[in-house]
Amino acid sequence: MTIKQHLVLLLILIGIFNTSCQKKSGAELKSAVDWSDFLLRNDLVWEKMPVKWTEGAFVGNGILGTIFWKEANSLFFEISRTDAYDHRNGTSIYTSRYRMPNGNFSLGLESIEGGQGTMRLNLWNAEVSGQFSNETKKIDFKVLAHAIDEVLLFEVNVPEGETMNFSWHPDTIQTSRFSERGKKETAPYPAQHIEEMKGVNVSLADMPEDEMYNTHGRGVGQFATAWKIVEKGNGKYLVYVTEQYSYPGTTAKKIAVELVERAVQEEINSFVASHRDWWHQYYQKSFLSIPNSRLESFYWIQMYKMASATREDRPIIDLAGPWYMRDTKWPGIWWNLNTQLTYSPFFVANHATEGSSLINWMWKYRENLEANAGGNGRYAIGRSCPITLERPCPTKDYEVGDLGYALYNVWEQYRLTMDEDLLRDKLYPLIKGHYLFYMDHYVEKRKDNNYHLKPSGSPEYTRDGYPAPADCNYNLAIFKWMLRAMIEADQRLHLKDPEVEQVKNVLANLVPYPMDEAEGFMVGENQKFAYSHRHWSHLFMIYPFYEYTYDDPEQGAIIDQSLSHWLSYSEAYRGYSWLAAASMKAMKGEGNAARDFVLKSLDHERFPAQPNTLYIEGAPVIETPLYGARAIQDMILSSYNNTIRIFPAVPDNWKDAAFENLRADGAFLVSAKRAGGKTQFVKIESLAEEPCIVKADFNGEINAAGSREFKLTPLGDNKIQIDLKKGESVILYAGDKLDFTISKVDILDTANYWGVKK
Structure with a gap:
């Protein structure tokens, strides 16, 4: 053979060994996630009643929420609305444009002498249920913030023959920062007063336009909390609550009453079903399961918080x-x-x-x-x-x-x-x-x-x-x-x-x-x-x-x-400092270090994650636990420099892990399963016309399954380029196994870590 012929043969062999066009027909990803059962192991569980904010149970719908715990002989429900801000002259969040308090409801427990209580936040249905009981009597309750309507629903069952004690306690509408109170420009607004309109109770806080309140030239506002108690018989009560805020203007009262009226008129099973349907669809947009139950549960509680705290139009x-x-x-x-x-x-x-x-x-x-x-x-x-x-x-x-x-x-x-x-x-x-x-x-x-x-x-x-x-x-x-x-x-x-x-x-x-x-x-x-x-x-x-x-x-x-x-x-350092360290360690593929830094954040000596996963740094702040979810994501999937990185920083003891429909740079939906310490398969769906490069630690020769033959080009360092087009999906795998099933993985520690334990 001539030198030219040798070169041609060499180029052909290089092409054979560096690209492959493979197809396995009939292969598809199967989801075997029983969502209700899966999220059950991640619920917050209170084996005894919470007694403060850092232990409380919470619900929300993107604008309206309540967090509650036991104080003395009552359950104490703090009612909040996320856009209820003062509108005084100036721009300070301490003296003029601060988030305002509202008030709380209490559910009396006096009739259950010497009682004890338990609760559970059911993530799948986004509702808290609990009971408070002694040897002879009990009070059952459920709480939800309707996923669509701006209404909180309390369902309470008291012992037959007894009356439910559910009462409202308005706050003084003033700055929440102690050091600013008492100043002329932060004078509290007139005390709330209770009215009745169309059979609905309304606690009204008027916010006048007056130099006394530093609102001159600003216009008027209004704060209204409305509720109605509906007795259903046999000791069962339904309480519908909303909080509305209007500025400029005084429409809060009217809107609040209309919302409560509409909710009361809707058949209760339909009301609850529409709430649950929304949450069920929300959760199933993506899936993640890891063998560390403490972190898996922490992750899913943050997913719950996200939709509780905001929505596209909120x-x-x-x-x-x-x-x-x-x-x-x-x-x-x-x-x-x-x-x-x-x-x-x-x-x-x-x-x-x-x-x-x-x-x-x-x-x-x-x-x-x-x-x-x-x-x-x-x-x-x-x-x-x-x-x-x-x-x-x-x-x-x-x-x-x-x-x-x-x-x-x-x-x-x-x-x-x-x-x-x-x-x-x-x-x-x-x-x-x-x-x-x-x-x-x-x-x-x-x-x-x-x-x-x-x-x-x-x-x-x-x-x-x-x-x-x-x-x-x-x-x-x-x-x-x-x-x-x-x-x-x-x-x-x-x-x-x-x-x-x-x-x-x-x-x-x-x-x-x-x-x-x-x-x-x-x-x-x-x-x-x-x-x-x-x-x-x-x-x-x-x-x-x-x-x-x-x-x-x-x-x-x-x-x-x-x-x-x-x-x-x-x-x-604070909690998020260690989380940043975790994400940067994940960049290098140091899974053990990344995990340890996440745990170090949760166990911070001064500012740890609280039993309900909320966080306090001088006062409550929402960002750190949510960032903890991102740090976990960075260990499971990351994408930068035009490369999708599958399980980039999994700790040594996370032999098994799985995720479905997480998003990667370039608008890719990515699903993957890890078992026995190696990636078993990866599914990638392209939602845009972007180049697709994947880095994963497969054990053996990589095959592709999909609707056509895909060209796989090895790039070194476990990277493969795939000729994936918009609207297409491909499954990469090693070996001959075609059972591409996503399901929860077994956990190494105890389920339901979060909540208050005995």
Whole structure:
């Protein structure tokens, strides 16, 4: 053979060994998940009655909620509405635009002398049931927040011959921050008074327009809690409750009464069935099962919280969510980490619809975001704000990138759905407006011909002795992400935006991240990371932005160096600090370390996850447990650098795991099963015309099953490229087994970890 013939033969052999076209007909994924049974092992269970907020049971429907526990001889139900914010002059969430308390109901237990109680939060049906009893008598109760209607339902069964004691206790409508009370501008509103309208009780809080309340020029508002008790006979009672808030205007009372009337008139089985149907459909959008019951249960409780706290057409989630504590330090929305962590698990879990409240709310109040930035098509926001997103962003020495950080959450929503309407109509305009605010106030070109950031704040690091540095890595990483996002959006949408030429120029000449040879990424120019604080803001180019990854060995070395240095200053860490460490360890594939950091977060010596998985840091805050769900997702499925990573960081003792219909970058629905420590199969469904590269640890030769022959191209490092087109799905597997069944895995520890135990 000639040299030319040898080369041709060699090329043919290379092609044979590096690509394969395989098809197995008749193969399909089967779901063997008995959802009711599966979620049963993840329910919160109270073997004795909770006695405080951190132990309480909770329900919510995206705007209305209650959390309850036992106080003295009563069950105490705190009633909350997530958009009930004050409207006084000013923008402070402490003195003028704070989240407002409302009141509580109590269910008397006095007749059950010496009684004990138990409860269960049934996740599948999104309702709490319980009983309080002694040797001779008992009170049974159920509580739900209707999934669709803004109504809470209490079903109570008391001993025959006794009357139910269910009473309302209104709060004083005033700032929830003790240090601000008593000031002239925070005078409490007139006391609530109870009226009756069409047989419905209404506790009314009028909010006058008056200089006395610092509401002059602002208009009037109204707060109304309505309820009706319906006696069904044989000791059974139904109580329907709603809370409504109107501003501007005084329509809350009318709306509240109408909602209660409509609920009362609906047949009870139909009312409950529509509630359950909504939740059943919600849960089945994705599935995840791991052998660590404590973490599996924790994950599913967060899925429950997500839909309890918001919906597509309901308000953005603030720090309290639907389970408000009337004396809180955090009666608003925070943008330097909290909002972003709160929304972090929605999109991977295939709950983009519910998570859309983030972008929808920002778009609804975009005029206020523009006013925060001084107008003229610029957008920005300060660190914290009320529900209307009013908080000017300072034009120097400030954490300018907070809005951009939140827009990254929405960018992830876009990338996991490839919803170009979302990108074109809402996301791109907001990114561009925030970019322009940066350019106006924080970007300068120096003599080195590079673009630099003027001094700006790194969240919770900039303080006395540590002034705002130039080229602050927090704001620089956000700015750099925005530049890349604008370029990509312009290309995908064919916008031909003339501003993008300047964007490309800025990106090409942007200053490198300030770094220290021994310690990795710094806080900013001439400012090392030198004292402990709970944020990892100087490491955002690692996570969540995945600009630096272990795919590049040189970058991997910098990540190790920077992460090690940050972890060496852990004295001030909070729960989410350890979760960030878990996600960064998951990037490297260190499953044991990732798991241990998640557990370290839950078991924090000062700020642990509470028995009901809620979290307190000075006062209740909702973000940390929800971010815990994202950290678990990062161990099971991650996608960046155009690669879908299957079980990227599973601990050694998680031999079995399974998930179905989680979302990956590029709008892929991904399902997979792991058994005996190896990936058994992966199903990928393409919802957009994006390239598909998968990284998985199959044991043996990889085969493909689907409706046609698929071309598999090995890329090294366990990566395979698949010629998957939009609307198609493929199953990858090793060996000859064609039983592609997703089901729950056996757990290694005890079920129903969360709740209050004896």
